[in-house]
Amino acid sequence: MFDELEFNNIQLDQHGTIAVLTINRPKALNALNAETLQDIAQATEAIMDNAEIGALIITGGGDRAFVAGADISELAEMKSVFEGRELALAGQDVLQSIANLPLPTIAAVNGFALGGGLELALACDIRVLGKNARVGLPEVGLGLIPGFGGTQRLPRLIGQGRALDLILTGRQVPADEALTIGLANYVADNALEKAREVAQAMLKHAPMALALAKESVRRGMETSFDHALEIEADLFGLLASSQDFKEGTRAFLEKRPAQFKGE
Ligand SMILES: C/C=C/C(=O)SCCNC(=O)CCNC(=O)[C@H](O)C(C)(C)COP(=O)(O)OP(=O)(O)OC[C@H]1O[C@@H](n2cnc3c(N)ncnc32)[C@H](O)[C@@H]1OP(=O)(O)O
Incomplete structure (x- = not known):
């Protein structure tokens, strides 16, 4: 159980052998500030230490967003090459610790998954999108590039041409298109419910x-x-x-x- 853990920006629940990590900053559409990234890192360690857990689902609190990106008000404070590099490396580390978990991980994407939000979903093994989901990497519109692994994970998943289309246009992709290009594994009315169903199917195995x-x-x-x-x-x-x-x-x-x- 995760009862002893306290977080300001996420919730970590155990449902049988499935852990559900909910990003919970509704006022900023669940944007990832430094504290939220630290919460996610701590939750990942707790999941590693909990032998009962066989699968992880990551989702967004509320009905508008999975995660609307890294927190732009924090990004705006970056003043030097070194601060920018450190911020990217810190985010990459947290997402890499999710990618390296020795159990299936599923992103249940309800609403917007933009920038760092899509990068978080890309660090999971598979992505279940709600019909209302919109995903994209809009960083070039802020004068940046994706910095939490997006320029590397997206082309590995959907191919260089499609990845560059999304990265260079910064456009938001609806759920049905995400399915067609292999960015989503499933599209469902209720992403979390479908993610649980997929996790249960995996958990039947060794x-x-x-x-x-x-x-x-x-x-x-x-x-x-x-x-x-x-x-x-x-x-x-x-x-x-x-x-x-x-x-x-x-x-x-x-x-x-x-x-x-x-x-
Ligand atoms: C290495 C990684 C880099 C990155 O991830 S860079 C960031 C990439 N993400 C983005 O560029 C998306 C930013 N957000 C948006 O474009 C819009 O939001 C949406 C299209 C997702 C939704 O638009 P709408 O429905 O009009 O809502 P709203 O009024 O813009 O947002 C509600 C509140 O949420 C805050 N918010 C949304 N996204 C972020 C964010 N990424 N960082 C910080 N705050 C965010 C807003 O500011 C606002 O707040 P208030 O109600 O106080 O005005």
Whole structure:
């Protein structure tokens, strides 16, 4: 449970084996100020330390926004090259700690996910968009570029041409287009409900297999194809010695549901 934790800008709840992290700054459409980023970092550590948690959903409080970006009033205070670089590195670190979590992560995008908000959703494994969602990277309109990983994660996800279209126009993409270009995995009337459904489907499977499948895809994307195949074979080998693999295959042969223990 996360009862002992107190946050000013987020809420962290446990529903069975699913953690739900809600960004909660409605007055600024959930914009990420430094304190909110610190809250998210602390929540990520708490999730890592909680062995009961098998999946994470990130969503936005209220019905208008997932996250409308980094907090522009804080960005406006940046006065030097070094301050700007530090701000970007700090945001990148927090989002990277989410991307590296050894469990499935789902962004339930209700409303605007702009700038740092879309970058947060991109750090998750998959994105479920509500029909009212609008996503984009409008930073060039502020005289900036995306700085929380957007220039790197977006082209890896949807390809360079489509990513550059979104980054250079800064336009807001509606949910149906986001689905067509592979930016969204699902579009639903209720993003959070659909995200829970997807998480439950994943949680039927062996936890270590989920963690290592994710690791294989993520590490493999960042290296040569030959090295990526080696990573895959190594992780496959690790799982071959797990109790859950023995249980999964035995359950199949005995025509019964598997009881995975994460061992
Ligand atoms: C490394 C990362 C960099 C970045 O992320 S740069 C930031 C990228 N994001 C943006 O540029 C989006 C900024 N926000 C908007 O363009 C608009 O908002 C919306 C289109 C999302 C919604 O427009 P509307 O419906 O007219 O609402 P509203 O009156 O603009 O917003 C309600 C309150 O929320 C505050 N707010 C919205 N986004 C941010 C933000 N990103 N940082 C700080 N505050 C924000 C506003 O100022 C306002 O506040 P008040 O009611 O006091 O006037």
